Amino acid sequence: MRVLNRYLLSDYLVMFVMTLLVFTFVMCVGAVIQAIDYIARGVSPWIILRAFTYNIPYILTFSIPMSAMTTVLLLFGRLSLDGEITAMRASGLSMWQIISPIIFVSIILSSICVWLNITVAPNAHWARRQALVNLGIEDPISLLEPGRFIRDFPGLMVYVGGKQQNDITDVIVYEVGPDGVSRSVRARSGSLSMPSENMMLIDLYDVRIDQPDDAYPDDPSRTRTIHAQHYPVPLDFSRLMRSGNISKTKSSMTLGELTTAIRNIRELYPQLEGLELRQARMGYLVEANERLALSLSCFAFTLLGIPLGMKSRRRESSVGIGISLLVVFVFYFFIIIADALVRHPHLHPDVIVWIPVVLGEVLGFFLIKSHD
DSSP, X not given: OHHHHHHHHHHHHHHHHHHHHHHHHHHHHHHHHHHHHHHHTTOOHHHXXXXXXXXXXXXXXXXXXXXXXHHHHHXXXXXXXXXXXXXXXXXXXXXXXXXXXXXXXXXXXXXXXXXXXXXXXXXXXXXXXXXXXXXXXXXXXXGOOTTSEEOOSTTEEEEEEEEETTEEEEEEEEEEETTEEEEEEEEEEEEEEEEETTEEEEEXXXXXXXXXXXXXXXXXXXXXXXXXXXXXXXXXXXXXXXXOOOOOOGXXXXXXXXXXXXXXHHHHOTTOOHHHHHHHHHHHHHHHHHHHHHHHHHHHHHHHHHHHHHHHOOOOHHHHXXXXXXXXXXXXXXXXXXXXXXXXXXXXXXXXXXXXXXXXXHHHHHHHHHHO
């Protein structure tokens, strides 16, 4: 049994490392092209290399599960085609005894992914953004992350409910003075533009402006409401780019920071109430659950990939990669659905991300059991 375990593990690890290198390289191509563009703009190659290195942990959180799925498809497809699975079964071994070392490795890979997603990748993502902002080459529009208040601009707090390229929806802008909020602006939609290098303009449409009475700022009955079809809001980036001090996005938060934000959502967003507050909280919940589901997908992909590989009976890498990409696409499709439903917290998008993980584990378990 020890000889068999060493044989399976050695084949699996060799295939996994090769597959991981291929997937990681392919996913790094976009970053390489961007790095070349930065170098052409006169940025130091060493600084770009550091920013590129910060991006690798984030890429690994995706390439490790994909590689785990592809590797078991290739390995067990070859073992089944060569009749080695049949020979092992004829020797009195059950399917669970045969696959136990591979299952053990998948648990280790899931643990590594949990570690990457909890601390390493968010911190690396944060360091990368800080480096790019300090260089003045971070896209300012990317700072307006949907689902959270941006406090990076002096005297303003900006909330964007949804963003599609330069079009935004459900916008809230609070003008903050020494005594608190001096004016609130809400708009159904808006568009972003960069009239100059250090200035971004938010053109808001279908706008409602609430102006508190200066003499009675705490009396909501005296607040004046003004409706407008168009209201421009300029955002000055010059001070932000000089200081390099930007707030963390959800992608840059560790799991502990996400958990703290979920628990203290009312303190984090004191201006929001009702549905808007639940939407903000759901954004952090979905982010946290996506990371955990993505990490545990290594185990689910392995359970599902073993019987699929045996059924495919192919040794060609193209077939294994094709099946792997199809399964991974289905998994990420649920993540896309969850992100799209953040604005509908009653549909529990934080639970939706777990559907492909649970289905993969259950289906894989029963398919393996049917071969036993």
